[in-house]
Amino acid sequence: MDLHLYELCGRDPDLRFSPWVWRTRIALAHKGLPYTPVPWRFTDKEAIAATGQGKVPVLKHGDKWIFDSWDIALYLENTFPDRPSLFGGPVGFAAAQLIRGWADRLVPTIAPLAVLPVWTLLNDKDQAYFRETREARFGKPLEDVCGDTQVRIDAVTAALAPMRDMLAHQSFIGGDTPLYTDHMVFGGLQWLHSVSRVTLFQDGDPTADWFERMLDAYDGAARKAKTCADAA
């Protein structure tokens, strides 16, 4: 198959936490495609220079380089059409274009909870890079980005309201089984789950049950992954 996926990591090369890389990891599991993970750090720009940009996920397929999680999903869907579909057909793909816009905006909602925990996991070189770029983005020291944790948790809880409505009727956004729409939402939540022990869900929140189902899906692809809880 000759698939290589560049996956963001910190000091510990086995702890993978990028919300965007998680989308791709789960999409590859959904397609049942074996691949070689390549640990990648924020400052390893030369390793992915062929893509003309500096972010992961980056998928290398033979001599082809594909970047951006959405474009990788399209590439996988078109290149491996005989594998389980990520979108479930044209209507599912069209709907995913709207859900993508919604799911993408969960990431900045979760970000204030994640940035300082991420920083603690990085090596020295990446810590300096991350602090500089993120403090410029947020306009404040990393230590001040989160503020009141409960206020941030409440914002994520509010943003996930459509998930709770949906989960009153079915197990996944894809219906009985997950699709890439689920993968997109999962990526953001798995990011926080990987780097922080903050409790995001209230007791009885159906989103928590969906998240557990996603951890178990695809033979436990995400459940088996290392998190900060394992690293402690």
Next chain:
Amino acid sequence: MDLHLYELCGRDPDLRFSPWVWRTRIALAHKGLPYTPVPWRFTDKEAIAATGQGKVPVLKHGDKWIFDSWDIALYLENTFPDRPSLFGGPVGFAAAQLIRGWADRLVPTIAPLAVLPVWTLLNDKDQAYFRETREARFGKPLEDVCGDTQVRIDAVTAALAPMRDMLAHQSFIGGDTPLYTDHMVFGGLQWLHSVSRVTLFQDGDPTADWFERMLDAYDGAARKAKTCADAA
């Protein structure tokens, strides 16, 4: 066919403005189902007493009563399977369950802009009912609900961000043609368009172009409908 749809109106029986009734009107147009509209006012509770609740849309099909716009959509889809599908199949239906949760929350975001204009369109009896119930809901006089119009417009604009992302790639949430996911979003925007002349969209907002396409869809079913602009 013997379909009757109870549609909210004000003093003018031809001006229909409910965001939920609009979902059903467009769904019926999508299915190409002729029906008899029944003008209904907020206080006409007896006319729909058979449903055991006091809101429209209510669809009467022969001697069957169906209420709630979502349940009506399911009823139409299941009862008229040979007509164009509202959901485009099981995956589209499953995705619509999430998009529904998102689209439903556009309605309260639009509401502050709509409530006072709605009140001005009602007859005396409905004005008293509407003022009492809505002032209890919002906890303030109808005249104070909107506050800064631009702040309210900005909130709707922000909520529609996933639409703009999606419209960079395709014409409708359904893809090349609209589906019930489009109808749900359209209902909320057509509500405001029917009762107010407020300009919701900035120049160049692709959501404005989508809205125009929705007005023209189904042989102009929504374009032909009376709005406050016609009534003035």
